[in-house]
Amino acid sequence: MILQIMAVSAGLGLVIASLGLALLRVLRRHSIGVMLAVVAVITVAATLAGVVAVTLAMIIEGRPRNIVLTVVAIGGLVGLGVALINARWVVLASRRLVAALDDVSPSGRFVPPQGPLPAELETIGLALEQAYERLRLGQERERTLESARRELVAWVSHDLRTPLAGMRAMAEALEDGVADDPDTVKRYHTQIRLEVDRLSGMVDDLFELSRIHAGTLRLSRNKVGLADLVADALAGVEPLARAKRVRLSGEADAVLPVDADAGELSRAVRNLVVNAIRHTPADGTVSVRAVAEGDTVSLSVLDCCGGIPEDDLPRVFDVAFRGEAARTPGPYGGAGLGLAIARGIVEAHQGMIGVVNEGPGCRFEIRLPLSG
Ligand SMILES: Nc1ncnc2c1ncn2[C@@H]1O[C@H](COP(=O)(O)OP(=O)(O)O)[C@@H](O)[C@H]1O
Ligand SMILES: [Mg+2]
Numbered sequence: 561m562i563l564q565i566m567a568v569s570a571g572l573g574l575v576i577a578s579l580g581l582a583l584l585r586v587l588r589r590h591s592i593g594v595m596l597a598v599v600a601v602i603t604v605a606a607t608l609a610g611v612v613a614v615t616l617a618m619i620i621e622g623r624p625r626n627i628v629l630t631v632v633a634i635g636g637l638v639g640l641g642v643a644l645i646n647a648r649w650v651v652l653a654s655r656r657l658v659a660a661l662d663d664v665s666p667s668g669r670f671v672p673p674q675g676p677l678p679a680e681l682e683t684i685g686l687a688l689e690q691a692y693e694r695l696r697l698g699q700e701r702e703r704t705l706e707s708a709r710r711e712l713v714a715w716v717s718h719d720l721r722t723p724l725a726g727m728r729a730m731a732e733a734l735e736d737g738v739a740d741d742p743d744t745v746k747r748y749h750t751q752i753r754l755e756v757d758r759l760s761g762m763v764d765d766l767f768e769l770s771r772i773h774a775g776t777l778r779l780s781r782n783k784v785g786l787a788d789l790v791a792d793a794l795a796g797v798e799p800l801a802r803a804k805r806v807r808l809s810g811e812a813d814a815v816l817p818v819d820a821d822a823g824e825l826s827r828a829v830r831n832l833v834v835n836a837i838r839h840t841p842a843d844g845t846v847s848v849r850a851v852a853e854g855d856t857v858s859l860s861v862l863d864c865c866g867g868i869p870e871d872d873l874p875r876v877f878d879v880a881f882r883g884e885a886a887r888t889p890g891p892y893g894g895a896g897l898g899l900a901i902a903r904g905i906v907e908a909h910q911g912m913i914g915v916v917n918e919g920p921g922c923r924f925e926i927r928l929p930l931s932g
Contacts, residue, residue, distance in 0.1 A: 568610065568617070569606075569610030569611075569614065572609040572610055573606045573609070573610065576602060576605050577602065580598060580601075583598055591647075591651055592647065592651070592654070593644075593647030593648060593650060593651040594647070595647075596643050596644075596646060596647035597640075597644055597647055599643065600639055600640045600644070603636075603639060604636030604640055607632055607635075607636060608632055608633065608636060611628060611632045615628060615629065650678060653673075653677050653678055654681060656675075656677070657672070657673055657677065657681055657684065657685055657688075660672060660673045660685075667695075667696055667699050668696070669689075669692060669693070670688050670692035672689055673685070705773075708878065709879075711879075711880055712880040715880050715895065715896070716762070716895055719895050720759065720762070723755045723758065723759060724759075726751075727751075727752050727756070730748040730751060730752055733748065734748055734749075762894070762895050762897075765894070765895065765898070766895075766897065768827075768901050769879065769897055769901055769904065772900075772901065772905070773904075777824070777905070777908055779820075779821035779824060779908055781819045781821050781909075782819070782820070782821075783818075783931050784818055784819075784820045784822045784825065785816060786812060786815075786816035786818055786857055786859060786928075787812035787816055789822060789826055790812055790829065791810060793826055793829045793830050794808050794833070794848060796826075796830060797830065797834055800834065801837050804838075805842040805843060806837050806840050806843075806844055806845070806846055807843075807846070808837075808845075808846055808847075809846070809847040809848070810848045811848075811849050811850075812849070812850040812851070813850070813852065816850055816852055817930065817931040818857055818909075818928045818930065821909075824905045824908070824909075825905065825906075825909065827905060828913075828926065829861075831898040831899065832861045832899075832902060833846065833848060835899070835924075836861050836862075836865070836921075839863055839921070840864045840865055844863070844920070844921075846861065846862070846863045846864070847862050848860070848862075849862070853927075857927070857929075857930050858926070858927050859927075859928075860923050860924065860925040860926075861923065861924045862918065862919065862921065863921040863922060863923075865922055866921060868915065868917060868922050869883070873915060873916075876915060877902075877903045877913070879897065879900040881896050881899075882895075906926050906928070910928075910929060911927055911928040911929070912926075
């Protein structure tokens with residue numbers, strides 16, 4: 561008997577469940593509310609079908625049968641009602657989430673709706689918050705880069721125009737024979753050559769920087785000994801140091817192999833050393849030190865510049881940043897690209913670069929992974 565009842569209700573249940581699953585599949589793009597309602601209807605239908613089949617077919621007749629059917633029907637209706645209310649809540653919660661999304665301005669912050677949400681919607685809310693935050697940071701970075709680029713173009717065109725005007729004036733004076741005494745002619749020629757050197761250096765820096773920014777800086781990396789690289793860099797700036805009467809000292813505690821593009825890394829080191837010499841007064845010392853620290857190497861350049869103003873410290877690596885308020889370049893004046901280039905090169909080598917004020921001046925430091 562019991563077995564028969566089980567078989568009949570399980571059979572009917574299976575049929576209704578398959579119908580229900582098919583219906584849910586058809587409705588799978590519809591609201592979760594509709595799906596919950598379908599689930600409730602299926603539950604009620606399966607229960608009712610079983611009860612009706614059993615009561616009709618066998619045991620119960622008359623009053624008892626009506627009582628059973630009524631109780632089951634009311635139970636089903638209660639279940640359906642609760643399911644519908646629950647579905648409504650889910651729908652309302654998802655609408656709150658969508659409304660919160662509608663409130664976000666394109667570059668704004670996403671604030672998840674107040675009050676409790678079902679766990680899955682809460683997770684979606686958090687994910688959205690993080691996605692919007694990333695978007696906002698990206699846009700902010702884009703804006704700063706863009707304004708730095710605009711500023712760079714403005715300063716560079718200024719920096720190019722001034723020496724060009726001077727060269728033009730000197731060239732015209734030479735051409736017209738206005739400057740004809742041999743001393744002046746010689747001076748003008750020298751001056752023009754120096755300006756041409758400076759301008760080509762600047763154009764070269766701009767090209768390097770644009771390659772760094774465009775991500776097209778191609779490093780050809782080999783095992784390079786940092787000690788040799790430091791020695792070469794110091795040899796290269798020797799004339800400048802002698803002209804400024806600045807003492808140079810270099811030390812490295814071993815060969816210190818790094819995987820680097822020797823040309824590019826030398827350029828970064830040279831930019832630091834040239835800056836250090838330029839900002840150190842006569843009879844001051846610039847010392848370059850390379851040491852191994854765990855699995856990194858640290859190369860630092862210490863000068864006697866008297867310290868960089870605290871406010872400027874975080875900005876010295878920015879493109880076109882130059883400390884002096886008056887931005888007329890001095891005899892060795894650059895366009896404020898040297899440190900931006902150094903940072904670009906070091907970061908392309910998976911390294912880090914930084915600066916702190918220390919002792920009589922400041923200390924620029926490059927850290928690179930030690931080659932295995
Ligand atoms: N060794 C240093 N000592 C003091 N100030 C420095 C030093 N190196 C860089 N700075 C500051 O950082 C600025 C940016 O340097 P850099 O990018 O090399 O541009 P530039 O040398 O063309 O001015 C410099 O103008 C200067 O104000
Ligand atoms: Mg410089």
